[in-house]
Amino acid sequence: MKKPSLKSLSIVEFLKQEPRREARIAAAPAAPMPPMESYVANRLCAALHPARQFVKVTEVIERGENVRSYRLVADPARGTESLAYFSAGQYLSVSLKVGNATLTRPYSISSSPKEALQGWYELTVKRAPHGLASNYILDNWAVGTEVEVSAPEGQFTYEPLRDAPTVVGIAGGSGITPFVSFAKAVADGDEDFNLELLYGCTHEKDILFRKELDEIAAKCPRVHVTYVLSADNAEDCEEGHLSAERIRAHAPEGEYSVFICGSQGLYRYLDTQLPLLGLRRKFIRRELFGEYRNPSADEGYVAPKEDTCRVTVLLRGETYTLTAPVEDTLLVSIEKQGIPAPAKCRSGECGWCRARLVSGEVYIPASVDGRKLADHDYGYIHPCCTFPLGDVVLEISAK
Ligand code: FES
Secondary structure, eight states: OOOHHHHOOOHHHHHHHHHHHHHHHHOOOOOOOGGGGSSSEEEEEEEEHHEEEEEEHHHHHHEEEEEEEEEEEGGGGGOOOSSSOOOTTTTEEEEEEEETTEEEEEBBBBBOOOHHHEOOOOOEEETTOOOHHHHHHHHOOOTOOEEOOOOOBOOOOOTTTTSEEEEEEEEEEEGHHHHHHHHHHHHHHHSSSSSEEEEEEGGGGOOOOOHHHHHHHOOOOOOEEEESSOOOOTTEEEEEEHHHHHHHHHHSOOOOOOEEEOOHHHHHHHHHHGGGGTTGGGGGGEEOSOOOOOOGGGOOOOOOOEEEEEEEEEEEEEEEEEETTTTTHHHHHHHHTOOOOOOSSSSSSSSSOOOOEEEEEEEEOGOOOOOOOHHHHHTTOOOGGGGEEEEEEEEEEOO
């Protein structure tokens, strides 16, 4: 590579540029700048990364007991002409108004990137005992419901320069949704890897997308699916758990990546199993899904004496004060008050909820602390995975 000359580094030479630059500016036509959207790169950027997308439910598909898929199309009447493209494995952050609370929730896209080009996304939602957002969707969304979602987000995607040519996918329950998208994308030729999917459920009746997955596996030799039941036995299913032994039995010779999506219980179990496989760290990828719960179960967590504390929130020039349970994340407490706080992944990963901790003590579980080093050093936190240990003052970065 050519070394920069000393002349080019000289401040004197640099200053000589200024009159030349001024002369060029003076000679430039006086016509106003073309609008930003007239540039192809800007239009492409806006199409791929819209700040928000307005969509409408056009179809509701029953997937099983208390599980439904919703097909969403662009809603031009509210300003969204077409859907943003995505990579298999990404999610949409759905905005909801539930009673007084303003919520966002991430849902993996279970349709394929090719289907987004054809005009739709599909989100799949399962009822949960305390699933405020999921239960709201299941009880309220129908054909014609208008919905606001984010652009596709998330890092749970296949990267050929980082990941191995074979992915062993480990899905638990409704954590199958991104793998349905992966399987379709591999079959469509939009992803170039082999997918060896281990799908764990409690009972056979809990298996979602079985017909779709079996059809893909039958026509695409790069996709293979094994159903693993922990409390049932059924034809064409294995019995047991998603153990290291089972992963090894299905994995190829040599290197492979492991992609995981499921409950926090599955993640904790795999924390005991994956070290037995001796995989390189970069080959273990997990979808960070949902809120961190029950911090008092963590080793090293010292619960505050009081069950609640006072949280003061500074956001967009307003000051809010609320009483927050110490077992809820700061974001959950803020949302319950109807304060429109920014959030996307709710798992500590994306940084969208970033806030400055003005004062107070907090607990951040190490496993979900996705802050940049500088944020860590300068006192910024992600309220979606931070628990108060006493009275706290926060300044949320407005979006
Ligand atoms: S919402 Fe993504 S880090 Fe908090």
